[in-house]
Amino acid sequence: MDEAQFEDIAKRYRDRLFAIAFQYTKSAADADDMAQIALIKCYHAEKPFENEQHIRNWLIRVTVNECKRYLVSPWRRYTAPIEDYAETLGFETPEQSSLFLAVMALPQKYRVPIHLYYYEDYSVREVAQILGLRESAVQTRLLRARQKLKQTLEGFRDEGTL
Missing domain, CATH: 1.10.10.10 (Winged helix-like DNA-binding domain superfamily/Winged helix DNA-binding domain)
Known part of the structure; x- marks a missing residue:
């Protein structure tokens, strides 16, 4: 995968991956980290993706797995209550x-x-x-x-x- 392809994938899926990770972590910073990890793994993936659906499913699966790994990690940090973020999300x-x-x-x-x-x-x-x-x-x-x-x-x- 070249850099242009990766940038396109990152732009298309970053917000979606963040939203999924936020469902797990309830922390904007941690969700951002999980989305970045999934995108980095995508960039370094050795096998090519078959189609757009394959990329989407793969990225979401990796994000879910990274979130699960994070939640059981002994390094998990304190997170602020979700109510602290609700006002900044701009509903x-x-x-x-x-x-x-x-x-x-x-x-x-x-x-x-x-x-x-x-x-x-x-x-x-x-x-x-x-x-x-x-x-x-x-x-x-x-x-x-x-x-x-x-x-x-x-x-x-x-x-x-x-």
Whole structure:
């Protein structure tokens, strides 16, 4: 892969990889690091990629694996609460901000499938492949995540914060 190809790939996927990593780390700095690691591995990949879908899936899989590795690392640092970042992300409406906080409050096993399915437009089958799960497990996690989000967002509405 030459530098021009790599720059094109980095521009196209950097934000997407950051968003996925942020779902795991809940830290902008750490998510940025995970996205950079995935892109560096892409640059140094020995085998050529077959097509655009192959590049996308490979990058997301590497990002997910790097995040998992980071989360079990003894070197993991303290991270600031997610609420500290919510204002800097520039949501257009309070509803978008509330939804973001509700998604980020979900346990990781629900948060990541929600992000891949709704924000990255992956099918249940593709999410299962990326996360190394069965399709039925992904469907169950999506269902439970939606139920938890519904409860949380109804609570926001009852409090008048939505």
